[in-house]
Amino acid sequence: MNKYLMTIKNKQYIRFFLIPTILCLILAISVVFVLLNQRKGELVDLENRSQLQTSLLSEKIAGKLNSLELVLSMINQSARSMDLDNETDRERLISLVKSQLYLQDDLEGLCILSPDGSKIYSSFHIITENLLENQQRMITTHTRQDISFSLFSFIDNKAWHLVLSRSLFDQSGDLVAIVGLLIETHSFFDLLSVTEIPGLERAILFDTAGKTIATWNQKDALGKETIHLEENIHLIPSFSDSNILNTQDQTINAGIKTVRFENSLLTTVKLGNFPLSLGMETFIDKAMASYDNALVISMSVLFLFIIISLTVITLLGKQVIEQEQVQQVMMDELSEKVKSRTAELEKLSTLDSLTGLINRRKINSLLAEQIDNRSKEPTFCCIMIIDIDHFKLVNDNFGHQTGDEVLIHIVRVLQQSLGPLGTLSRWGGDELLVLLPSHSAQQALDIAKDLLVHIRDNPFSPDIMSTISIGIAQYREGELSSDLISRADTALYEAKGSGRNRVILG
Known part of the structure; x- marks a missing residue:
């Protein structure tokens, strides 16, 4: 600013x-x-x-x-x-x-x-x-x-x-x-x-x-720099250096001439046929x-x-x-x-209002970025979809508010268990999606098994013992993100169909 x-x-x-x-x-x-x-x-x-x-x-x-x-x-x-x-x-x-x-x-x-x-x-x-x-x-x-x-x-x-x-x-x-x-x-x-005339200091007959x-x-001209005619006569047109004052020997051309000196004007004119001239000296500063x-x-x-x-x-x-x-x-x-x-x-x-996790739209965006980055620098990438087993029974038996609290509790346990390894998001209802960049399928399986243990060992209450089912899929070169999610979702349903509280790699 x-x-x-x-x-x-x-x-x-x-x-x-x-x-x-x-x-x-x-x-x-x-x-x-x-x-x-x-x-x-x-x-x-x-x-x-x-x-x-x-x-x-x-x-x-x-x-x-x-x-x-x-x-x-x-x-x-x-x-x-x-x-x-x-x-x-x-x-x-x-x-x-x-x-x-x-x-x-x-x-x-x-x-x-x-x-x-x-x-x-x-x-x-x-x-x-x-x-x-x-x-x-x-x-x-x-x-x-x-x-x-x-x-x-x-x-x-x-x-x-x-x-x-x-x-x-x-x-x-x-x-x-x-x-x-x-x-x-x-x-x-x-x-x-x-x-x-203004500025006229003297008239000179010479x-x-x-x-x-x-x-x-x-x-009146005392104290001022007057013109010395003898020294400056050569500046006045048509004047000679002779001092013989005789009409038969010397004549001065007729016509008025004005010569400008440093701070004065000298205007001269011949007096008829006489060998004389009249000059008027005017000081410019005074005039x-x-x-x-x-x-x-x-x-x-x-x-x-x-x-x-x-x-x-x-x-x-x-x-x-x-x-x-x-x-x-x-x-x-x-x-x-x-x-x-x-x-x-x-x-x-981009956040889920209940759990504070990023929502489905945001995780889709992150997944698309991860797949796009793999085209520049190929690495492993896995996702897992988690479903809370028998979550509907919790809502039916204890109410939706308790169901929400159970969901929040499970999210906190998963966050503590995952740490910086992956990004947890709410996929919808009681389903969660985890993005595991730079992880192979085997690494994802190991993480998922740890999650099962942490959920089982940290129940919401003695009356509500929760477990989770997890479906895992590893990105295959050239497939779309929707295909990757579909394979993970299929693996999840297979885990739920196999008795729940387990992990299936799709």
Whole structure:
């Protein structure tokens, strides 16, 4: 039964724990897969939004640079009709330059230099070493390198500056002056407030070599791993290693590019025809913070649901298992009772109710088995049929109850005498049949004679002295059990006809 209960437990374990656990795991994996795919979609959407915002801001910054370039072009056109050696024309040019200085809010200053480096006009109130160095660089670029338009950058007082310069030619095409515009680049990012996106840490203005010209929101990015453009410029498509900022020598391919680093996105776009690019660096963890928090909450709720579900299923399964075990125990007990009762009934069906001996049906079965076994292993087999002499007179003279007691007494004496030598059964009425397996006819005769003596020497009472008659038959090869019994019965009747209290071998 314990083995069967273990089988039940194993089956119920599979049904109430293993299968639900596997289904919950499949559900969890499916949900995680869907959520991670959604997160990938969110990252793609973040890239798209970053590209859109970068494009919008780049157009505004490029528009500012284009307007300043137009100022330089206009000054150049005006200078073609002037003779800068003439004091009047020079004053006219200075007046024109001053008017542009007031019209352009983004200009920090403006200067006009002669090709030999002498100053024609300058609006700079403070001349720094960096500014002087870039003025000299501007003169060298326009005079020695024969470049008509250039753009330089430098840092001064912890701020990045751009210098846009253009050569001024007279009507004969000779270089007569160089005009330069000074721009404080942080003003470019005043427009960034309308283009903010979640996770945006900084906007970067840089050249083709990855050299940073200006940054915005650098303060908020402190303590984070920002991108080093000089080290990673090769990862950004279409950028070269040159740091020459000149539209005639270097151009950057148009188009928005997004490069994904370990925990950040860098979206870059070229600023019109200028050798500059705008980059927007977005930290993924910050941009995805709200989604990731929702993802964590969703996963927590999912796993909490799975744990609660498995707990409920396990408890219900435990109750079902206990109920089935109780039912199984009851079924086993009932089965044992049925088996016991069946065995008892079967035993009763093979026993004689009066003497307790096996009955005629059972002895016939044993005899058939004995004969069948002889076909496999030939041995002797004998039977004897015993009849109580004058038993009818006992019933007539002393009553049937006394007759029954006499029969029981004789059976007990025969059992004591036979012992394990043979099997005693009630054949019918006052007749008994003894099966003697593995006994020859002579051995059966000897046993029968002993039985006669024991019955004679052990009377039921002084008034009732009983004797028995016995017919013996030994099994002959090939005969039926009925033939064997018939020969023993014939021998019995011969013994009774010969005066009783004797044994005859048939």
